[in-house]
Amino acid sequence: MTQGAKATATHRNVTAAHDARTADRSPPTTPDPRARTAGTHPAPQRVNGTIVRPTKKQLRIIRTQGARAAKEARTQEAANAQIQKEDKARNNNSRKRPATEPTAPNHTTALQLAHEQGCDIVCIQEPWVETGTKTQNHPAYECSSPVESWNNPDTVLEERPRVLTYTRKTTRLRVCRHRTIPSRDILWISVNDIKILNVYRAPGTDEVVDYVISLAPHPGTIIGGDFNAYHHTFEPGVDNRYRGEEIAEWAATTGAAFIGEPGVATHAAGHVLDLTFSNIPFTRTVVRADLDNGSDHLPLITTIPGRGTPPPERQLYHVPDGNLERFAGLMRTAVMTLPDVQSIRSPKELDEYAATLTKLFDAAIEAAGHPPRQGQRGAPWWTVECARERHRWLKEDRTPEGRKRFQNTVRQAKRKYWTQIIDEVKDDKDLYRIVGWHKLEPRLKSPPLQTDGVTIEDPLEKAEALRRALLDRFDPSDDLEYDPLDPQHWHGCERIPWSTSLSEEETEHNTIRVSSTSPGKDQVTVRLLKACWQHVGPLIHGLYCKCLHLNHFPTVWKTAEVVMLPKGGKRDKSSPRSWRPIALLSHSRLESSATSTWGRHLDAPPWTSWHP
Incomplete structure (x- = not known):
């Protein structure tokens, strides 16, 4: 096993x-007890005016066979009646059970x-x-x-x-x-x-x-x-x-x-x-x-026997709360091996530096974490009382009343669990999550996709079909015919204000003070960054400034995992239009920091309207 x-x-x-066709439900013909003996021992007959009666031996055989036939007939009738009774009761239960x-x-x-x-x-x-x-x-x-x-x-x-x-x-x-x-x-x-x-x-x-x-x-x-x-x-x-x-x-x-x-x-x-x-x-x-x-x-x-053909397993790791301090210590030791970020002079060196930092994060997560226990969490409402009442019903009180008592125990345990969750609401975030329970979509596995008249069932093929349908809708022919910022076509101000500096406060605010906790391919979450920020914060701040100075986004941070989420209110989940792509970038929040500093330094130009 x-x-x-x-x-x-x-x-x-x-x-x-039970399922039955009409022919199966019609009871078989009840055998006639007299038919078993009529052929061999006919009834008394009149011959030449004289009644010829069976002998005592013949009468004894007739009575024995008739009694046996009658008993078989009664047994068959009882069996047919029981079958019809069971079928009627079960069909009534099937029709009445809501x-x-x-x-x-x-x-x-x-x-x-x-x-x-x-x-x-x-x-x-x-x-x-x-x-x-x-x-x-x-x-x-x-x-x-x-x-x-x-x-x-x-x-x-x-x-x-x-x-x-x-x-x-x-x-x-x-x-x-x-x-x-x-x-x-x-x-x-x-x-x-x-x-x-x-x-x-x-x-x-x-x-x-x-x-x-x-x-x-x-x-x-x-x-x-x-x-x-x-x-x-x-x-x-x-x-x-x-x-x-x-x-x-x-x-x-x-x-x-x-x-x-x-x-x-x-x-x-x-x-x-x-x-x-x-x-x-x-x-x-x-x-x-x-x-x-x-x-x-x-x-x-x-x-x-065996497990069929399992998919290629991607090893992911989870760092529990008890190991966050160890993770921070590993990152403190790791960043000491890196050169000064100010020594970066070219986009190539910037790419190598960012790639090395990403590998250090991966190594620290693997050392301090463990593979997640997927599918190992039991029902939180299943209590000791549920298990005890079930054992009592199976071993001691195998009656309809005992079963009902067990079912009521399970029902009460679930009600008590959810009541406790509601009573333990502490802030708006908890309240928002509970209110969202009433708006949740059904948690059913997605059906096969229908695209261009083709049914797609395999998960990898479905992912590829969604990518083509949602992300590859545009090609180079959809580009603009000319660059609108080209001096020949641009008639606005001479230059867009741009700053290549970031404050440490801005970097910290846009990196670890954000609400998004979904990790990208590198599995570095905001929770992990907070744990080691005192060690990696100055290094990441300097790296962001170098990216702005060199006008280059590191290649390793450009890779995103795209997750398809179902759109609310869309019932036909077989259509690609019922899915919304969400890109999960790496731990870098460089784009947020750049947007922040750009908005801070950008004055209202003549080609835009400003609404305070």
């Missing part, structure tokens, strides 16, 4: 309705338990959702949905997704969502080139089964979910119903073998309804009753 990537098929279905709060604790508990087990992928069927494109989230996971939004209160039950797939937030996983048929019951994703299909088959429908049995799975595929089908391959001794035979035949002919545990119930009623198929060698799925989250379906854990 510890060697492979683990994926949970946390089949968290609130309903357990997407309301009582199921939210099951959903959130499933995510927390999966996180504690170290699962990389969590597949959930029949999740908890609410109007406004809301569902349950977890700090360690990103959520993918087959539906982009569900905002209409009147149609939320028809629009809501019935499958969600969560993937762990880590650079070791390259996640790609695929666009298939428009269905809220089917969701394809790829994780490190391993294709995973999450399905939910609703009662009375055939769409999901028709889609699955039409597939010819590529190598490295896993298909799992709630199929609501019966077959003796999955559950020995059960009658083949609800298209279970077609599913078993498809698995046998395509090589997508059933990798679950035959006969081990996945539902509280004692049947195997949740199925997992795969053509990856040595992949297996087990039922984990010990991870019960309060649903009527038990969790399944699928173990995949």
